[in-house]
Amino acid sequence: MSQWNSKNEKAGRPEPSSPLHGLPGRHTRVSSASRSPLHLAVALDGTGWHPASWREPVARPRDLFTAAYWADLVAEAERGLLDFVTIEDGLGLQSSHFPDPDERTDQVRGRLDAVLIASRVAPLTRHIGLVPTVVATHTEPFHISKAIATLDHISTGRAGLRVQITARPNEAAHFGRRTIPRIEAHDHPDTQEVVAGLFDEATDYVEVVRRLWDSWEDDAEIRDAATGRFIDRDKLHYIDFRGPYFSVKGPSITPRPPQGQPIVSALAHDTVPYRLVARAADIGYVTPHDTDEARAIVARIRAEQRAAGRSAEPLHVFGDLVVLLDDDAGAARARRERLDALAGQPYPSDAPVFTGTPAQLADRLLEFHRAGLSGFRLRPAVAGHDLPAITRGLVPELQRRGVFRRSYEADTLRGLLGLPRPANRYAAAAAVTA
Amino acid sequence: MSKPPKQIHLAAHFPGVNNTTVWSDPRAGSHIEFSSFAHFARTAERARFDFMFLAEGLRLREQGGAIYDLDVVGRPDTFTVLAALAAVTEHLGLTGTINSTFNEPYEVARQFASLDHLSGGRSAWNVVTSWDAFTGENFRRGGFLPQEERYSRAKEFLATANELFDSWHGDEILADPATGTFLRDAKAGAFAHTGQHFDIHGQFNVPRSPQGRPVVFQAGDSEEGREFAAAEADAVFSRHGTLEAGQAFYADVKSRLAKYGRRPDQLLILPAATFALADTDADAEELAREVRRQQVSGATAIKHLEFVWNRDLSAYDPEGPLPDIDPDVGDDHISQGRAQVRMYRDPLATAREWRELAAANHWSIRDLVIHTGNRQNFVGSPATIANTVNHLVQADASDGFILVPHITPGGLDEFADKVVPLLQERGVFRTEYEGTTLRDHLGLAPPDDSESSARGSRAS
Known part of the structure; x- marks a missing residue:
């Protein structure tokens, strides 16, 4: 039981054998599951990830735009002691084909702002991390930095973000500030250039967000009645970020969040996003279909991490899986066939789709875990069915195997993830020059 | 009706x-x-x-x-x-x-x-x-x-x-x-x-x-x-x-x-x-005065005067008289990010008025800011x-x-x-x-x- 204490946080650095430690492959070996905790997150998106999920009797599609719907899902995830939930978002209607709107009427369309959903459920939960999606492409890093800092204050240290880009020309037209050329083919050199630019911008964006989080030192608020000063302004810092996409002066209007640095995460399928993960994130979500691919991806991310000079910093690599879980594997398969039939086609997914029992999924996750993935972000195919199957089926199975927590062992998301609270970059700099 | x-x-x-x-x-x-x-x-x-x-x-x-x-x-x-x-x-x-x-x-x-x-x-x-x-x-x-x-x-x-x-x-x-x-x-x-x-x-x-x-x-x-x-x-x-x-x-x-x-x-x-x-009304009057003094410390009074004077007045004593010099009416303002400064559309006239008011009542800088501030x-x-x-x-x-x-x-x-x-x-x-x-x-x-x-x- 002691392995679930967040001793990493106290020691200030992760254990050398932990797969989150950013050292070369031989150090990321996991000799036994008990050496490093397995982390579990769930990705919330509408009624679930399968496009026909809303047609299931458990789906509650008419409640999608209510607070109660989201509060129920997050409460269920917290009941299952999950590390965190992510909440999908986007700056346009969902579409089944890239890069254009699909004008389909047979799937869920429309969504609420993910940061505000996370904030709405924060006071109703106590332990689970809240990681909304934010789109870096058309939004202001200053606004997002203070929004996530505020989410961290409201949840007393449980906030994070999942950064994503958008290359959709129709979403650019929603802002009218620039045009993004229509991407015809993923492997075209022009496409690569557009996407690389958007990811470079996202990297700058995260840098600005992080600097703003540090722009107040923890003890900047002094309330010194003798001198009449509310703050020690020497402990507030201009971030003076200048870049090709935006320049931001700072400091933030919001004091440093409880975690210091809330969690930054990103989904990554290729070299360019792997680089974003390696340079800027605490967690990367990847989509390997087998353990060899998982090892290869982890190695590529670690190489990028070294190239970025972040080898010493902890970086989780989580596997993303879509899950359809039933106590009987045949029932799960039948459910998938039924959903695919309703959708009119097999479910196309970037991430592997797992169909089976909680015990089979536990086997699968442990294989991936041994291949170097420190955790998983599960995408329930049908939120109303597969989320409870995770919390009430998979979690007890993993607990029986001694690889998942039996109670929350930390008060912050960083604590749950075994990440230390980082020193403030500006305080550290001030200490050096003092 | x-x-x-x-x-x-x-x-x-x-x-x-x-x-x-x-x-x-x-x-x-x-x-x-x-x-x-x-x-x-x-x-x-x-x-x-x-x-x-x-x-x-x-x-x-x-x-x-x-x-x-x-x-x-x-x-x-x-x-x-x-x-x-x-x-x-x-x-x-x-x-x-x-x-x-x-x-x-x-x-x-x-x-x-x-x-x-x-x-x-x-x-x-x-x-x-x-x-x-x-x-x-x-x-x-x-x-x-x-x-x-x-x-x-x-x-x-x-x-x-x-x-x-x-x-x-x-x-x-x-x-x-x-x-x-x-x-x-x-x-x-x-x-x-x-x-x-x-x-x-x-x-x-x-x-x-x-x-x-x-x-x-x-x-x-x-x-x-x-x-x-x-x-x-x-x-x-x-x-x-x-x-x-x-x-x-x-x-x-x-x-x-x-x-x-x-x-x-x-x-x-x-x-x-x-x-x-x-x-009681009397207690409330007393409380109101006390709160206004809390709201305007000596340091705050000097800063507030700077909105009008548009100059560094840090050398002045908040318990002393108002500055003799006139406000700077240049474009660059000493205060940034504050809507309040635009209330004083004619700083020279405001300064003149305030000096007269302070002199007539024997008010220090701090007294003046307390009294001219909103009750x-x-x-x-x-x-x-x-x-x-x-x-x-x-x-x-x-x-x-x-x-x-x-x-x-x-x-x-x-x-x-x-x-x-x-x-x-x-x-x-x-x-x-x-x-x-x-x-x-x-x-x-x-x-x-x-x-x-x-x-x-x-x-x-």
């Missing part, structure tokens, strides 16, 4: 980042922790207030080239706090000040529509403009907006946001599992706006919210601001809380409504109001304050007040417990919420979604 008395609207302004807020009081709590916001909101809801109000500033204030450190500094993100407050309240309206300069309509409309859904129809937007390059240094949009374009941009921003809110009518989501039809209309949320400031088109991705649109507040006091309020706003957050100034403002703004085809009851006038409440709007016992509030509303100086306590977060508690019951006894303030949305509380009709959307492409 005499007509029934007007019903009073009351709201609570979370204590702000200015010297009204007394952070040095031993009872003063955090301005950042959510528990402070939750306490404040629950008090307002317990008292059956219409709404709670959050201000916003997007760059920390500076004076003399350094971050201003004498007042409360720092605040959380407006939208994020309001969404969380929706979880700890059931009826209270949630009003956020959101800038129309350093935001984009699509994003702000998404946030307000989301907040309105997540609060069951309780969102309100205090639309403000800011145009200074100083604040712009924190944003992509950045830059400087000439003064004459301020309201034209704000108006177009709001008009564009309204087009987005109205792009969904409320009947698009069928979600019928049997037929597999989720959306009735593939073009749901379609919009196209072409104007001087925004040229955007596509589909809005948040379905129509319970209120349709957030309630719209306007806070500017200029001629353009008043006209904007008459044309577009549901309520005005005004600064004219006294009888005469209040009546003049009320009559002026309400008289402008007819030309926009609106009735006087379609725009509420809600001045900000500070108060000093004690068991609390309401000073007295619960009965006195209840009478004053009711009188001002019945005399058409306002439709109610946005109370600004000086202590976070408990500064509203006593008002809620002692003044509100007296207003309820008089039958001029609700004892229970009658509706669920902020529009219900304010007596405003739902917005007409055909107003801004002339496409007529609505699916039947």
Whole structure:
């Protein structure tokens, strides 16, 4: 039981054998599951990830735009002691084909702002991390930095973000500030250039967000009645970020969040996003279909991490899986066939789709875990069915195997993830020059 | 038969980042922790207030080239706090000040529509403009907006946001599992706006919210601001809380409504109001004086004088006489990120007046700033304050007040417990919420979604 204490946080650095430690492959070996905790997150998106999920009797599609719907899902995830939930978002209607709107009427369309959903459920939960999606492409890093800092204050240290880009020309037209050329083919050199630019911008964006989080030192608020000063302004810092996409002066209007640095995460399928993960994130979500691919991806991310000079910093690599879980594997398969039939086609997914029992999924996750993935972000195919199957089926199975927590062992998301609270970059700099 | 008395609207302004807020009081709590916001909101809801109000500033204030450190500094993100407050309240309206300069309509409309859904129809937007390059240094949009374009941009921003809110009518989501039809209309949320400031088109991705649109507040006091309020706003957050100034403002703004085809009851006038409440009138007077001294320390007095003098006055003794030198009337101002400095349109005349006033009364710099600063709007016992509030509303100086306590977060508690019951006894303030949305509380009709959307492409 002691392995679930967040001793990493106290020691200030992760254990050398932990797969989150950013050292070369031989150090990321996991000799036994008990050496490093397995982390579990769930990705919330509408009624679930399968496009026909809303047609299931458990789906509650008419409640999608209510607070109660989201509060129920997050409460269920917290009941299952999950590390965190992510909440999908986007700056346009969902579409089944890239890069254009699909004008389909047979799937869920429309969504609420993910940061505000996370904030709405924060006071109703106590332990689970809240990681909304934010789109870096058309939004202001200053606004997002203070929004996530505020989410961290409201949840007393449980906030994070999942950064994503958008290359959709129709979403650019929603802002009218620039045009993004229509991407015809993923492997075209022009496409690569557009996407690389958007990811470079996202990297700058995260840098600005992080600097703003540090722009107040923890003890900047002094309330010194003798001198009449509310703050020690020497402990507030201009971030003076200048870049090709935006320049931001700072400091933030919001004091440093409880975690210091809330969690930054990103989904990554290729070299360019792997680089974003390696340079800027605490967690990367990847989509390997087998353990060899998982090892290869982890190695590529670690190489990028070294190239970025972040080898010493902890970086989780989580596997993303879509899950359809039933106590009987045949029932799960039948459910998938039924959903695919309703959708009119097999479910196309970037991430592997797992169909089976909680015990089979536990086997699968442990294989991936041994291949170097420190955790998983599960995408329930049908939120109303597969989320409870995770919390009430998979979690007890993993607990029986001694690889998942039996109670929350930390008060912050960083604590749950075994990440230390980082020193403030500006305080550290001030200490050096003092 | 005499007509029934007007019903009073009351709201609570979370204590702000200015010297009204007394952070040095031993009872003063955090301005950042959510528990402070939750306490404040629950008090307002317990008292059956219409709404709670959050201000916003997007760059920390500076004076003399350094971050201003004498007042409360720092605040959380407006939208994020309001969404969380929706979880700890059931009826209270949630009003956020959101800038129309350093935001984009699509994003702000998404946030307000989301907040309105997540609060069951309780969102309100205090639309403000800011145009200074100083604040712009924190944003992509950045830059400087000439003064004459301020309201034209704000108006177009709001008009564009309204087009987005109205792009969904409320009947698009069928979600019928049997037929597999989720959306009735593939073009749901379609919009196209072409104007001087925004040229955007596509589909809005948040379905129509319970209120349709957030309630719209306007806070500017200029001629353009008043006209904007008459044309577009549901309520005005005004600064004219006294009888005469209040009546003049009320009559002026309400008289402008007819030309926009609106009735006087379609725009509420809600001045900000500070108060000093004690068991007796005499105690309240004493408290009011004490609070004003707390609000104006010697250091604060010097900084306040600098707003007018536009010079570094740090060498002056706050307990000594006013400076002999005249204000600097140059363009660059010693203070940045603060609306207050624009109140002094003729600094030379103000300085002359203040010197004469100080000399006549033997006032030090600090005395002068205390005496020329705003006295609390309401000073007295619960009965006195209840009478004053009711009188001002019945005399058409306002439709109610946005109370600004000086202590976070408990500064509203006593008002809620002692003044509100007296207003309820008089039958001029609700004892229970009658509706669920902020529009219900304010007596405003739902917005007409055909107003801004002339496409007529609505699916039947």
